[in-house]
Amino acid sequence: MLRKTWYAVCREGEIVARTTPHQVIVHGEPLVLWADSQGNVSVHPAACPHRGCDLGLGRVESGELVCPFHGWRFDMEGRCVKVPANTVRQPVPSGARLKLYPTVRKWGWVWVYTENGYSTKVHGATVPSLLSFPEFEHKNWKYEWFEARWHAHFSRVVESVLDISHLPFVHPETTGQSVDPQVKGLSYQWEEANGQQSLRIYPRPFAPSHPLEPPVEWGREPNPTEGRTEMQLMFPNQWIIRTPMGDGHWMCTYLTFTPEDMQTTRIYGAVIRNFDPSLDWLTQLHLEHTKFVMEQDRRIVESLRPLIAPFEIQKEFHVPSDAPGLRYRSMLKQEWMKEQIATSEDERFS
Ligand code: FES
Ligand SMILES: [Fe+2]
Structure with a gap:
């Protein structure tokens, strides 16, 4: 990885x-x-x-x-x-x-x-800055943290959060309730800002009536009045889903993925909202809902074989609704190969 x-x-x-x-x-x-x-x-x-x-x-x-x-x-x-x-x-x-x-x-x-090699510089001085989503930059918003550990490879876990067509089958009573299995009007877009690659997805039925719209600018707060749910993946391992609640209120779930080993992935998450921070029952509801949905995903994702999402594209069958996950996979392959080349060059010259 x-x-x-x-x-x-x-x-x-x-x-x-x-x-x-x-x-x-x-x-x-x-x-x-x-x-x-x-x-x-x-x-x-x-x-x-x-x-x-x-x-x-x-x-x-x-x-x-x-x-x-x-x-x-x-x-x-x-x-x-x-x-x-x-x-x-x-x-x-x-x-x-x-x-x-x-x-x-x-x-x-x-x-x-986790760059290879010995570092004498402490606390990130020699490496790129850690970036995340603007949701973390607000002091007074409500955050509640959680974590999970799945027996699945990092690639399969991340692809699962970019997958739209599983919703009515894996989450029939929650996020997939009344969702048409036919995926119509799936919009997604890669963008790069501050050297950071990111993928935005606007899934129907959450976003019923828009074609591909200009993405929210980097660093700008998402605008819930746009009335659409947005997912964003910051390559390679941070993900958020933003759900508008009306009146400028919105709730989101954030996840970041850490490869423990080839068969295990740790997930660190937070539920976030920008309204009624003292409503503990709402925090608990959001948290329990998120855990319930993730548990439904876990048992499916842990069953996927081969364990690692194959880089050779012809080893699986693909349909148009798989496009965001495939785009991620090709990016992962590209970056992985770059690292392999850089590592072998380092070894040659060291
Ligand atoms: S001090 Fe002997 S093993 Fe650590
Ligand atoms: Fe899911």
Whole structure:
């Protein structure tokens, strides 16, 4: 999967102000996440350079990560700063250092940029900025977070949220209720802004009467008075659906996808609205509805074979309503191949 991407790995509260590190797996690699007392976060491969103990079993003490096996201590940059078994004359082994992944805290989550290679620059300094949708830039809106873990490959999971024709079959009593199985007037459009690729979809029947309209400008708030539901995928792993509720009110569901390994995808999500922030029952309703719908998707998506959506287009049969997902798949293939070429060139010249 794509490595040069920001992936959400946990909620901020799971590591900030904690004396125990947090463990996650991304691209099949166990990682250890921890924070110092100022809330700075570091993410490293979890294996201790001494004997490979899982540092996620250790503890955080005085701004250092402590291995549970022989007590070696590491600073925020991943440098081993103390080997307790050594005498004062015995130095810390000079190469004993943990690789450091660029990391940021944003919108309630900790994000990791999983580019290969050693980085000495902390907290995203050497990598592209993490962008997301304008919905996260508002202070007073209502956000509620959730997460899920599906036993399915990243490619299948992301394609499923771009798929319109499954609605009446997978969600007959919710989002697919009274939806005509014939997909008419599906509009979608790729666009690029600030170096960021994005796909917008205006699905009927949610958007009953418009042909392809100019998309909402980048950075501009969606306008609910346009009376249409819009989905947007920010390539490769952030997605939102915006539903107008009238009177300038709107609700949306946001999802971001993280490949735990080839068979497992983590989904970090938020339900968001810009009205009546104190109505807890409404938040719960939105949350429960979202979870219910996603659970319906999960059991279907987990059954898809082959596990990975095939890059060879002729290996499956396609119809016009599959177009947005196919467009995504070809983009994924293109970016994946670029990364493979760049990686092999790096190896050749290193
Ligand atoms: S394995 Fe970590 S200190 Fe020995
Ligand atoms: Fe669905």
